Amino acid sequence: MNAQVLAGMGGVGKTQLAANHARHAWGDGEIDLLVWVTAATRQAVIDAYAQAAADILHADPTDPERAAQAFLAWLEPKPTPQATPRWLIVLDDVADPGDLRGLWPPTHALGRTLLTTRRRDAALTAHAQSVPVGLFTQGEATAYLQQALAGHRRRDNNSVLEALAADLGHLPLALSQAAAYLIDTHLDVASYRIHLADRARQLADLLPEPGTLPDDQPTSAAAAWSLSLDRANQLRPVGLARPMLQLAAMLDPNGIPQAALTSEPALSHLAANRTPQHDRGSTPTPPAITAESAIGALRILHRLSLIDHTPDEPHQAVRIHQLIQRATRDALDPDHQSRLARTAADALTAAWPEVERDTELASALRANTTAMIACSEDGLYRPDVHVVLYRLGLSFAEAGQVTSARQHFQQLTTTTTHYLGSDHINTLTARSNLAHWRGEAGDPTGAAAEFAAVLKDRLRVLGPKHPDTLTTQSNLAIWQARTGDLAGAVAACTAMLETSLRVLGPDHPHNLTTRNNLANWRGEAGDPAGAAADCAAVLKDRLRVLGPEHPDTLLTRANLACWLGEAGDPAGAAAACTAVLKDFVRVLGPDHPRTLATRNNLANWRGEAGDPAGAAADCAAVLEDRLRVLGPDHPDIFMSRAGLVYWLWKAGNPAGTAAACAAALDDHLRVLGSETPHANTARKTLAIQQGQTRDLAWAGPEFATLVRDFLALALAKATPTPTPPETTLPMARARDEVRNTAGDHPQRGA
Known part of the structure; x- marks a missing residue:
């Protein structure tokens, strides 16, 4: 096949490549005839062929169709090679493959056809070899x-x-x-x-x-893309390419989930902004917009090289050059951009699963939300803060990115205050989330102080019986407990619960969560059997109100398992953990932090039940998965390393203990520095485990102290798993138990 198609988006230099090839072919004497055709329309091709026929064959130029066919016939192979010229026909910037119907140059051993186009239609590759032209490296x-x-x-x-x-x-x-x-x-x-x-x-x-x-160059990059979009918008499904490209222009150029672009908000946007169809027959109303219509619009944009659509990669199905996005947004007035930003936010929210089982999808949604904020921040705050901004912060936390969550809510608080004022309900909610993540980032005292300030403002603005006020009281109690004031937390929660029961009713999830917290604090105060009984009562009500597969129900089951173990039944705790782990894997996925936490708990109770070697093996497996999912500096890694050190030691594996202790020490020094109180203890213990001293009598109790130090460090650095704002939240303890708290802030059971 002596025909090639240079295909790619506008601006990659297809015409320049074709011109360079033509110049060299002519200059090197490889061809006897060169015809350059600006092939934007069918008539332009016919006219160029007719002109060539007039110049070479002296054909009548007043009948372009006949002259064009005469030229194509002249290009056909001749009976004798001497009568056959060597030719190159360049068809530059073909806008529609249909324009070449009956106008393709013939296949000829001495002839070449080179075509440039932004189109990627299958009709082109039937006549020529496709040569994709991409960006520079x-x-x-x-x-x-x-x-x-x-x-x-x-x-x-x-x-x-x-x-x-x-x-x-x-x-x-x-x-x-x-x-x-x-x-x-x-x-x-x-x-x-x-x-x-x-x-x-x-x-x-x-x-x-x-x-x-x-x-x-005849046009700017933006003008070239505009022409492509005009053509795309005329193809079936007619009128959808433009609004689809406008929506994609608000999102991540490196990959947009197809689920967002085919969601109900996206379909409503396409329907409302479809270009009116003229002369479309007697159909009274245009057809309804479906997900199939949206995919059709994506395929059109792909065919015109305005996007890359790869449906086999659903989480990053659409990629679009950032300058095409910029040019598309530039064509919109500010109000249109603001409305489009909220539409994009609606589409992302619709595509965001309540439970982030698919970590790749969650990562893509976070990237798209971040890109959307950069495009049009104003539209996401008026008339109120769009819920996707809260969802983004919680998703950061869900992925174990605690610092990113805190930074996000800091920015959200600042921007919401700027747009809506300090007393707006959205501002107070942003402050509450920021307070929570301030605590999880290592400042529980600051978190308690900030919650106290938020509570004061919510009492003034919303009153004592508003659900948000009650939620803030719960969160304040949680952080009082985290700072060591367990008695104060219990008293505050008990008083708040009386009001909340009257206002919200006994079956409200907020009250079930408060009861769960009180149960946990009862156990922490030294009554694990009472805590187990209270957790069992909460579980019964959560099963009735929320159902067996609700994450809070599963969380309570995990808490109950831990209190059974604390009350002296490690075998029962291990059995309960095994049962709830299966449901965590099915409902939340194998990589969810709560699933990993439950696996870690199961390993610990397995060891407490008499199998330290099995516990060590399980801890090692959890550590491997946590490193893969959360990264080496996540607080849960401290907890997993501490458990692994402890159970290897209890299993009588000195070499394994030394290696695990060294890794834990590396984490300790990297994250907290070399001058912490436990650093020298860790070094000395490691030296003993490695056999550098014979002071084995010292090693036993001192090593136990080191393990306790690592566990304390794990508790200090532990962070909770997120749930949506104004709902229920889990809480972590040193032994990696999954606990539950109340409020409008994301927490996680480590």
Whole structure:
């Protein structure tokens, strides 16, 4: 096949590649005839062929169709090779494969056809070999900028040029036009990047004016994409390509979940913004928009190279160049962008599962929400804070990214206060979440103080009987307990429960959670049997109210198992943990922090029941999975390492204990530093375990102290698993028990 199709998005340099090939073929004497056709329309192709026929065959130019066919017939192989010219036909920028019906040059051993297009239709590959043309690599893009600017005596830092190339998405046309703009304006690269990042500036203002484009380029990148979008919007399903591209322009260019773009909010957006159809026959109303319609719109955009649609990768099914996104948003007025941001937020919320079983999907949703915030922050705060902003913070915590959760809620608090005022209910909720994550980041005293301040404001703004006020009282009690004031926490929760029972009723999830907390604190005060009895009562009510598969029900079952063990029945605790673990895996998934916590608890109770070697093996397996899911510095890693050290020691495995102790010491030193009170103890104990001293009498009790130190460290660093705001929350203890608390803040059972 002597025909090739250079296919790719507008701006990757297909025309330049074709022109370079044609110049070399002509200059090297490889061809006798070169015909360049700007093939934007069928008529343009016919006219170009007719002109060639008039020049070569002296055909009548007044009948272009006949002349064009005469030219194609002349290109057919001749009886004698001497009568056959060597030719190259370039069909540049084919907009519609249908325009070439009956106009393809013939297959000829001495002839070549080269076609450039943004289309990826199967009809093209039936006639020619497809050659995808992509973006520059980072090195190619940086080298291009260096060369373009050096020609005008510009010597810019290589790292700055790399950053600019990344900002422009390594798109050749954008790099060329940006370099021309820098040369014409004498602007330095750093300032240009600041302008480029400014959402108030349009992309067109940061590129040369149409009459001054470099390399005889006919249009700017934005104009080229606009033409492609106009064509896409005319294809079936008609009128959906434009609103679909506008929605995708608000999300992550590196991968958008298909579930978001086919969600009910997305379908409603397509229906409301579908381009009106004219002359579409007698159909009174356009067909309903379905998920199939949305996928059809994605396929159109893919065919026109405006997006890459890979349905086999559902979590990152749509990728789109960031400059196409920028140009698409630039075409919208601020109000439209704000409405579109809320639509995108609705779509992400609809695609976000209540339980994040699929960690890859959750990661993609977080990335898309972060990208959406950067596009249009204002629209997400008016008239109120969109729920997806809370969901993002909780998802960070769900993934074990406690610092990211705290930072997110700090930003959310600041921005909500700016837009809505300090007394707005959304501001108070953001402050509550921030208080919680402040505590989980290692400042329980600060968390308690902040909750006390939030409670004061909620009492003033909402009154003592509002559910949010009652929730804040619960959270304040939780952090009182975490700071050591267990008696104060019990008293506060007991008083709050009396009011909450009258206001919300005995079956409200808030009251069930408060009862669960009181049960836990009863156990922590020294009555594990009473705690187990109270947990059993809460479990009975949660089964009735929430059902057997609700995460809070499973959480209470896990708590009950732990209090049974604390009350002297480790075998019963292990059996209960085994049973609830199966349900955690089925409901939350194998990698959910609560599932991993339950596995860790099961390992500990297995050891307490008399199988330390089995407990050590289980702890090692949990540690491996926690490292994979949470990373090496997550607080749960301390807990897993401490358990592994302890059970290896109890199992009589000195070599394994020494290795595990060394790893735990590395974590200790890396995260807390070398001057902590337990660091020297850890070093000395490790030396003994490695046989560097014979003071074995000292090693036993001192090693037990070290294990307690690591467990204390694990408790101090432990963080909870998130649940949605204004709902129920779990709490962690040193032995890795999963506990439950109340309130509007995410917590996790480690």
